[in-house]
Amino acid sequence: MHLPQKIKKGDINTISVFLNPSIDLYNSCVQYIDITGFNGTKSAEPSLDVMSSSHAFVFQVAADWDQQNGTIRVRLSADMLAGTRYSFSFRVR
Numbered sequence: 001m002h003l004p005q006k007i008k009k010g011d012i013n014t015i016s017v018f019l020n021p022s023i024d025l026y027n028s029c030v031q032y033i034d035i036t037g038f039n040g041t042k043s044a045e046p047s048l049d050v051m052s053s054s055h056a057f058v059f060q061v062a063a064d065w066d067q068q069n070g071t072i073r074v075r076l077s078a079d080m081l082a083g084t085r086y087s088f089s090f091r092v093r
Contacts, residue, residue: 010042014051016089017074025080038070042093048072054087063090 017035047062057077064073072090080086 010093012091012093014089014091016087019080019086020084021080021082021086024082025076027076027079030076030080032064032073032075034071034073036069036071038072038092041067041070043067043091048090048092050074051089051091054085058086059088 015038019033043065044067046065048065050059050061050063053059055078058080060075060077063075065071066073074088
């Protein structure tokens with residue numbers, strides 16, 4: 001029987017995000033996506049690495065990080081097409 005390890009304060013958490021836009025998001029109009037609600041994190045860096053992108057070159061590899069407000073701002077490098085599933089991951093403490 002495998003028991004999960006106890007999570008300790010300060011552990012690294014990988015957050016995976018899945019997006020499926022219902023309309024086309026053109027990079028010339030929509031330059032970034034903000035995701036909020038990560039309050040209480042310990043990651044103090046001004047940017048976070050975007051990892052595991054499902055579509056190469058859609059998301060920039062570094063995202064702006066605002067620890068105080070718990071917000072990550074992911075910048076788009078290309079258009080996102082309606083009905084297409086996109087994903088990326090990032091890590092916070």
